[in-house]
Amino acid sequence: MSRFLRNQGWVAGLFALLIFLFVVTKLIQPGYGSGDFGSLARAVLPYAFAVAAQTVVVIAGGIDLSVAAMMALTSVTAASMMNGASEEYALFVVPFVLAMGLVLGALNGVLIVVTRVPDIVVTLAMLFVLQGAALLVLGAPGGAAAEWLKASVIGTVPVPGLPDWADAWVPKALVLLVVCLCIVWIPLRRSRLGLSIYAIGSNELAAFRSGVPVARTRIIAYALSGLFAALGGLSLTISTGIGAPIPGPYLLASVAAVVLGGVALGGGKGGLLGPIIAVFVLRLVRTDLTLLAIDPNVTAIIEGLIMVAVVMFGAFITMRSRPAGATP
Amino acid sequence: MTDIATMPRPVSFARRLKRFMADRPLIPLIILLFILVVILQILRPGIVNERWLANTAKFAIPLAILAGCQTMTMLTGGIDLSVGTVATMSAFIMATQIVNQDPAVAFLLAMLPAVLIGLVNGIGVGVFRVHPLIMTLGTSLIGTGFLQVYQRTVIASGAKIPDFLNWLGTGVTYGFPNALLLFVPVAVLIVFMLNRTGFGRLLYAVGDNERAARLSGVRYWQVITALYILSSLLAGITGLLYIGLIKAPSLSLAEPLVLPSVAAAVIGGTSIFGGRGGYTGTIIGALILTVLTTLLTILQMPEGGRRILFGCIVLFVTAAYLRIVEDR
Structure with missing residues (x-):
């Protein structure tokens, strides 16, 4: 039990903070309801994927500064491909863009491994x-998104057996997020590969000597990061209906949420749940500030x-946890 | 072992070339600059004349000063991505405050955010040990936010470019741009500081081996804080120069200079890992990039293509320097 608390204590605390923030929100705005929660989930979507992208790489002991740019590229690619195309064409665009993220992410990893540049x-x-x-794909914000894709994040999911009032609190965007993350993360976490990712982040040399294919694992970690970033880019296009070539503030936000989510910047520690809750916390703070009628x-x-500050x-914390005198 | 070592081994040309480039990095850079100018002259016969030289110098100078900020921070293993925002802030504040204020007061007001951002950067990097990239990215985000709020307050008063900055930014005297009056002292100061003063030595020492520097009694946080304040101040002054050159105050005035400033320092032979490099190379790097930009404009390469090229240059040059260092 104490071990569970030690491992999950941070995430539990974070979750308590999230609940507390919801209570605060309700106090500020007594009318805060399911509709607002839906829009919160939609706003969180791209951030959450950016954070997932960053988390995988940070756990593997690295950092990915190209997350926001990758999202911008995948977003404009999707938007310009779907511009003027038929609804069915989007069925092809989605896997294409995801594959693009995967390949470009893998390219990051290959470059790191081959050039040995940090x-x-x-x-x-x-x-x-x-x-x-x-910028080459789309010089200015533009493009379009297929209607069915846009509809996939708006509204709620009817869950059989749940009353309507509870149903209203299950926005599609949240379900989409959870499903996408679980499909990739849970099998990974339970596999040998997932263990290898934690191992190279924890101690690369020890991992290498225990027979972990360090180079391959690193490339896969970056490829997964690229995949998550592509999901983030797609969700940007879907929720705004256009693609914007200038990256949003997702890089800093992703690093902040990773840190707040209890994933050590040195690598090897933490999970995906903490950072995702952290994103909700950060977005909810923003909502509260807006509700308090503060200038945007x-x-x-x-x-x-x-x-x-985070x-x-x-x-x-990282500095303190290291032995005194060691260089970070 | 010994007979292998004593065996006369022909030194290959590539190896000698590598060693030559490692020992005298300036000569290949100057050759490269010369080749670029020749290509330009071939593509557009007659373009290289006195006016073109003055113009190139005018546009290279702001880039070279900002690249100086990168050089100094990179020597300690850091980077300063907030220079663009700082330059924009001081330029915008100068242009709006000069309307109602005394020039000296306007100047001090314009330099205030530079000092503050430098201080926060320095404390974040030096005391809290945040990675410089993340830290300076964060402060630049905050700075942009402040600038947007500030812009609202001065919408009524309008903006104007002081005559003096106009003269300094665009004026040419006897074929020499007036900006040289600012640049030459700044460049001499930076070169002198890096090579001849204790502070300069400390920057190299900290970047080369932080732990050794610390154990020999260097107060790391003081050095870093002073460095980032200095970097920010230089960026602020660059902003004033740049507004005299561009003549249109906007909220993204100097942002396009950030990536090239990093690239210029890297091309100039300053290692992004710290401890190696100098300002002379950076100046030539800035000139190379300015000529390259002219060349790409003539070849009608779009902005996106330029960024891709700059990214490839940074990666390639860093990987190449890494090989050279490993070889020795």
Whole structure:
């Protein structure tokens, strides 16, 4: 029991914080209901996928700075492919864009392994490249999304056996998020590969000596990150109906949520649940600020301050947890 | 073992070339710059004249100063991505405050955010040990937020470019751009500081081996804080120069210079991992990028293509330098 608490204590605390924030929201805005929760879930969607992308790589002991740019590229690709195309064509676009994310993510990993340049530099260079590619695909915000895709995040999922009032609290966007993450994450977590990802993040040398294929595992981790980023890009296109070539603030948000979610920036620790709850916490704070009728620009400042503070706190914890005198 | 070592072994040309490039990185850079100018002259005969030289210098100078910020921070193993926002902020504040304020007061107001952002960066990186990339990205996000709020307050008063900045940014005297009056002292100062002063030595020491530097009594956080404040101040001054050149205050004025400034420092031979490099190479790197941009404009390469190219340059050059260092 104590072991469970130690392992899951952070996530449990975070969940309590989320509940507390919901209560605060309800106090600020007594009318806060299922519809608002639905829009919260829609707003969380791209952030959650960005965070999932970052989490996989951070657990493997790396960092991916190209997450936001990857989302921009996949988003504009999807939007420009679906522009003027038939509804059925989108059935082809979705797997294509996901495969693109997977391949580009794997490219990140291959470049890191082959050039032996640190991940932070490789993904920074990839950030430039992907941003440029996004601009080449679509010079200005535009494109379109298929109607059925747009409909897939709006409204609620009718769950058999649940009364209507409870049904209203199950937005499609949330279900989509949970399903997508579970399909990839749960089999991974239980497989040898998932163990390898944790192993190389925890101690690369030890993992190598125990026979973990370090290079292959790293490439796969980055490929998965690319896949999640592509899901994020798709969800951006779906929820806005267009694609924008300039990346949003997803890089900093993803790092902040990873830190807040209890995943150590050194690697090897944490899971996916914590960061996802952290995203909800960060978005809900934003909602509360908006409900308090604070100027949206000021909200952006406060949000930025919170994210920077969280990242600082995470770095501080990491520093403390290392033996004294060691270089971080 | 010994007979292998003493055996006369012909040194291959590639190896000698590598060693030559490692010892004197400036010469290949100058050759590259020269080749680019020749290509330009071939593509557009007659373009290389006195006016073109002055123009190239004018556009290379802001880039070179910002690349100086990157050079200094990279020497400690860091990077400063907030320079674009800082430059934009000081330029925008200067242009709006000059309307009602005394020039000296406007200048001080314009430099205030630069100092603040530098201070926060320095504390985040030096004390809390946040990765510089994440930290400076975060402060630049916050800075942009503040700028948006600030913009609302000055919408009524309008903006104007002070005559002095106009003269400094665009003016040409006897074929030499006036901006050189600012750049030459700044460049001399940076080169002198890096090579001849204790602070400069500390930057190299911290970047080369942080632990050793710390054990020899270097106060890491003080060095880093001073460095990031200096970097921000330089960025702020660049903003003032740049507004005189571009003449249109906007909220994204200097953002397009951020990626090239990183690329210029990397091309100039400064290692992104710290401890190696210098400002002279960076200046040539900035010139190379400016000429390259002209070349790409003539070849009608779109902005996206340019970014892809810059990303590839950063990755390729870093990987190449890594090989050279490993070889020695």
